[in-house]
Amino acid sequence: MMTDIEIAQSVKMKPITEIADAAGVDSKYLEQYGNYKAKIDLSILDENNNPEGKLVLVTAITPTPAGEGKTTTTIGLADGLKRIGKNIMVALREPSLGPVFGVKGGAAGGGYAQVVPMEDINLHFTGDFHAIGAANNLLAAMLDNHIYQGNSLNIDPRRITWKRCVDMNDRQLRFVTDGLGGRVNGVPREDGYDITVASEIMAVLCLATSITDLKERLSRIIVGYTYDEKPVTAGQLNAAGAMTALLKDALKPNLVQTLEGTPALVHGGPFANIAHGCNSVMATKLAMKLGDYAITEAGFGADLGAEKFLDIKCRYAGLTPSAVVVVATIRALKMHGGVPKTELSGENLEALEKGIPNLLRHVSNIKNVYKLPSVVAVNRFPTDTDAEVELIIEKCKALGVNVVLSNVWAEGGKGGEELAKEVVALCEQPNDFTFSYELDGSIEDKIEAVVKKVYGGDGISVLPAAKKQIAALEAMGYANLPVCMAKTQYSFSDDPTKLGAPENFTVTIKNVKISAGAGFIVVLTGDIMTMPGLPKVPAAEKIDVDENGKISGLF
Secondary structure, eight states, X not given: OOOHHHHHHHSOOOOHHHHHHHHTOOGGGEEESSSSOEEEOTHHHHHOOOOOOEEEEEEESSOOTTOOOHHHHHHHHHHHHHHTTOOEEEXXXXXXHHHHHSSSOOOSEEXXXXXXXXXXXXXXXXXXXXXXXXXXXXXXXXXXXXXXXXXXXXXXXXXXXXXXXXXXXXXXGSSEEESOSSGGGOOOEEEOEEEGGGSHHHHHHHHOOSHHHHHHHHHHOEEEEETTXXXXXXXXXXXXXXXXXXXXXXXXXXXXXXXXXXXXXXXXXXXXXXXXXXXXXXXXXXXXXXXXXXXXXXXXXXXXXXXXXXIIIHHHHTOOOSEEEEEEOHHHHHHHTTOOGGGOSSOOHHHHXXXXXHHHHHHHIIIIISOOOEEEEEEOOTTOOHHHHHHHHHHHHHTTOEEEEEOHHHHGGGGGHHHHHHHHHHHTSOOOOOOSSOTTSOHHHHHHHIIIIIIOOSEEEEOHHHHHHHHHHHHTTOTTSOEEEEOOTTOSSSOTTOOSSOOSOEEEEEEEEEXXXXXXXXXXXXXXXXXXXXXXXXXXXXXXXXXTOOEEOOO
16 A cells, blocks of 8 residues: 555646646746745735635544544545536645654645645745744844843843744753853843744734734734833834744745645644644635635644634634534544554444544534534545444434545545535535634633533633733733633543543633734643654654655655
8 A cells, every 4th residue: 555655756746837727826926936836926815806715614523543634634625526516725734844753744634635745745845934933033032132232121031931943843942041151142041942833923924914914913922021010022122024024925825736636725834732723814815715615624623723713713814614524533433432542443333432422512513602514524444334334424413414424535536525515515504603702701701611612611720820810911901812722632621531522521721821913812721732742753763765855754
């Protein structure tokens, strides 16, 4: 059996100019990066008079080590829609180098449902992440230089909140002491690194709607506090202009293609357990301008990615989705039912019955909390039995939601045609899209609404430090912002061991901080890392390149 990268390398790509033509992108908007990838100039959004297409979100059940295939389904659905004659665009996130070289591997889809050139997309691509890292670290350098040069803003070095970043899993950098080596080498202080995707700059880039909006958001970023506890912003450090200069090209969406030549925008990539987990607003809006259907995804399970897509991104960008696809695998649901990963291949209706509530809670949230039509896409594996499939169909039918078997990994767009037809039908249904909370409540009210309505918890337990932080943020005038929950992706609760659809739990709120540039309040629950580490055997050990420059082992 061929690996994902071997499948990707076996398919002849079309020149990116041909893909742009098919997408209705005039050559004057195209900035080519070689033959198979390009950036699209933002002026196209002002000059394109097409009505906006239907927006379809692909999300999933709570992730397990058995995998769900959300990106694969998103790409296969887009190819399936193209096969049934629809004008289609797909909008995805860019992968971070951290997971590529760590545990997860690449993030360009899989099997016969991939975006290509997958090696480029998974590695440096068009340099967006490098630009984000450079802007982040320029701000850090200007901040420390300001203190070194006399500190006219009266910044307290013990209350600096801005970290440096690098797009790599490197636990060694989580906590560092820098500025050592005498007076000429800076001011000694405790510091740390985040992975680039966790930087607020990434969230800002993905929510910005123009260069002007980007610059204004960057200037609002809070980097620390003064000795008398006043916030200090990037604008006060006069850093926003230079940061915007570094990011002006990164703001432009990237155009690539699927294995079947469907146009795909791959742009931005914040993690969904620590940020809002969606591709950029610019790419989504462009996909809706260029396609009658725009298919996008949000990271991790629907309690994280979909919640933030709907409550943060759609709210800010004025988007109304037409339909939602919830991806599940029978293997993953059996894991939620208590079966270890090594024993998933045999039929086990009892475990499946125990695990299905996880899927049903996600589906119920989409239908009853957000009031959106949805379909369950079951990513079919050869080991799935007919009885197991029937059980899922029967349980979802009780909620009034259809189940479609998806075989896009093995068959590409052909395996996604049935799902495509169901999505087209759902998009014709009227919907009464609603957020899970309104902005006028207190910060605690909004956190509690997400925990009760979306996670299925009993409520929240706010630690004293977090209570103090909430009071300070409300005093600073930030009470009316949406909340961005930083939580384990492995459970509805804040305890990663509670699989399935746990009940009778409270979520502990440990820290609450402001991302004033992105425009949301980050709520930290459990033990959330903003800088992952590499595993015992990193994926990087298997990646190689031959004398002709051909890469192997990349997923």
